[in-house]
Amino acid sequence: xxxxxxxxxxxxxxxxxxxxxxxxxxxxxxxxxxxxxxxxxxxxxxxxxxxxxxxxxxxxxxxxxxxxxxxxxxxxxxxxxxxxxxxxxxxxxxxxxxxxxxxxxxxxxxxxxxxxxxxxxxxxxxxxxxxxxxxxxxxxxxxxxxxxxxxxxxxxxxxxxxxxxxxxxxxxxxxxxxxxxxxxxxxxxxxxxxxxxxxxxxxxxxxxxxxxxxxxxxxxxxxxxxxxxxxxxxxxxxxxxxxxxxxxxxxxxxxxxxxxxxxxxxxxxxxxxxxxxxxxxxxxxxxxxxxxxxxxxxxxxxxxxxxxxxxxxxxxxxxxxxxxxxxxxxxxxxxxxxxxxxxxxxxxxxxxxxxxxxxxxxxxxxxxxxxxxxxxxxxxxxxxxxxxxxxxxxxxxxxxxxxxxxxxxxxxxxxxxxxxxxxxxxxxxxxxxxxxxxxxxxxxxxxxxx
Numbered sequence: 001x002x003x004x005x006x007x008x009x010x011x012x013x014x015x016x017x018x019x020x021x022x023x024x025x026x027x028x029x030x031x032x033x034x035x036x037x038x039x040x041x042x043x044x045x046x047x048x049x050x051x052x053x054x055x056x057x058x059x060x061x062x063x064x065x066x067x068x069x070x071x072x073x074x075x076x077x078x079x080x081x082x083x084x085x086x087x088x089x090x091x092x093x094x095x096x097x098x099x100x101x102x103x104x105x106x107x108x109x110x111x112x113x114x115x116x117x118x119x120x121x122x123x124x125x126x127x128x129x130x131x132x133x134x135x136x137x138x139x140x141x142x143x144x145x146x147x148x149x150x151x152x153x154x155x156x157x158x159x160x161x162x163x164x165x166x167x168x169x170x171x172x173x174x175x176x177x178x179x180x181x182x183x184x185x186x187x188x189x190x191x192x193x194x195x196x197x198x199x200x201x202x203x204x205x206x207x208x209x210x211x212x213x214x215x216x217x218x219x220x221x222x223x224x225x226x227x228x229x230x231x232x233x234x235x236x237x238x239x240x241x242x243x244x245x246x247x248x249x250x251x252x253x254x255x256x257x258x259x260x261x262x263x264x265x266x267x268x269x270x271x272x273x274x275x276x277x278x279x280x281x282x283x284x285x286x287x288x289x290x291x292x293x294x295x296x297x298x299x300x301x302x303x304x305x306x307x308x309x310x311x312x313x314x315x316x317x318x319x320x321x322x323x324x325x326x327x328x329x330x331x332x333x334x335x336x337x338x339x340x341x342x343x344x345x346x347x348x349x350x351x352x353x354x355x356x357x358x359x360x361x362x363x364x365x366x367x368x369x370x371x372x373x374x375x376x377x378x379x380x381x382x383x384x385x386x387x388x389x390x391x392x393x394x395x396x397x398x399x400x401x402x403x404x405x406x407x408x409x410x411x412x413x414x415x416x417x418x419x420x421x422x423x424x425x426x427x428x429x430x431x432x433x434x435x436x437x438x439x440x441x442x443x444x445x446x447x448x449x450x
Contacts, residue, residue: 002422006067007059013071014055018048021078024306028086031307047078054103058415061110064422065415068348072341073396073411079338080397083325087311087318091399098401102408109412116417120360123176126169133166134212138219151222151391163225164406167232167371174233175363178240185241221267224378224390228371230254235370236363275388288315292324292383303331318399320391323383346373352418361417368410
């Protein structure tokens with residue numbers, strides 16, 4: 001059966017990925033201390049155990065799901081852990097804990113969400129949850145500002161970024177809303193003299209999405225998340241209606257808001273100035289970008305070797321600039337391999353969206369995949385100075401518990417949609433075979449009397 005083939009292939013890739021991570025861990029220790037780490041055995045057992053636990057959950061709860069996503073996520077997560085351990089042992093322990101929590105959330109999502117279409121009924125609950133999560137950092141007493149961005153919430157000893165979970169709830173709402181209104185949104189009836197858009201009352205969610213992006217960009221000083229949320233909705237709107245005018249109008253709205261924010265807020269001006277000319281303040285605000293360039297230049301094509309570089313010179317190398325650290329020690333080849341892993345994940349997500357039968361499943365899979373793709377693009381483009389640097393994390397790789405847990409939940413939802421599609425295809429095939437068998441029994445054999 002196809003399910004068994006997929007799961008066996010997934011298990012093989014999970015084991016291979018765990019061995020690659022363990023080898024990288026050994027090389028990092030050899031490069032730093034010229035000795036094999038004493039805990040390599042327990043490390044391999046823990047890594048392999050967590051990934052196998054996730055694999056067994058998929059085998060039991062979503063046997064027909066795509067077989068590439070989990071191994072790729074595990075490989076990226078493991079490589080990220082190796083580099084975080086290379087930079088800060090204490091944070092590596094925390095990242096290991098968050099990895100276990102993330103895989104627990106992955107399994108819990110598969111247990112609770114038995115059909116992705118059931119989420120469609122909770123569209124407005126998802127909207128309220130998303131708005132509340134986005135606004136939480138602005139609440140006095142629990143909101144925290146870290147390095148100029150107010151995107152953190154502190155509850156006792158636990159600090160997290162609620163925006164990481166808001167992106168999933170908003171993707172559910174946008175997908176459900178567009179399924180319900182896609183035909184109306186696809187009709188051009190306004191303005192009367194030259195219709196290019198639907199009735200203004202139908203554009204309420206567009207305005208809400210734009211407003212949320214502006215609030216996040218201005219009040220929370222988070223350029224990356226604002227771009228991510230708005231891009232998510234515009235892509236889903238375009239996919240649902242097949243009208244490119246929404247992409248043009250959305251780009252215009254966001255550009256206007258970005259220009260206004262640049263004129264009004266000093267932190268936005270700093271980001272743009274550092275993007276255009278980081279050498280203007282080489283020892284201050286441009287220092288991080290410049291050190292990231294030097295690191296990638298020193299890496300060359302083949303890299304300096306894991307444990308042989310100097311990634312600690314880059315401020316915040318464990319989260320914002322972990323891609324630069326990878327580029328230094330693994331070189332162009334290693335950095336390209338990481339990008340290829342992300343491309344394979346995005347390709348698998350889009351394949352799930354194309355194969356999905358219900359409109360909600362298609363849009364939700366597209367939205368979740370777009371989140372993964374845009375987040376990767378935004379942070380990598382910031383590191384190589386294609387875009388102004390923003391504060392988003394590299395999915396599964398950067399240090400950060402909120403991002404890791406949220407992305408494992410996102411992964412579970414994609415696998416649930418994939419499994420539903422596979423199950424329906426299997427049921428149709430079974431019905432066709434039963435019908436063909438029944439027909440063969442009713443028809444006389446060739447050459448026999450009628």
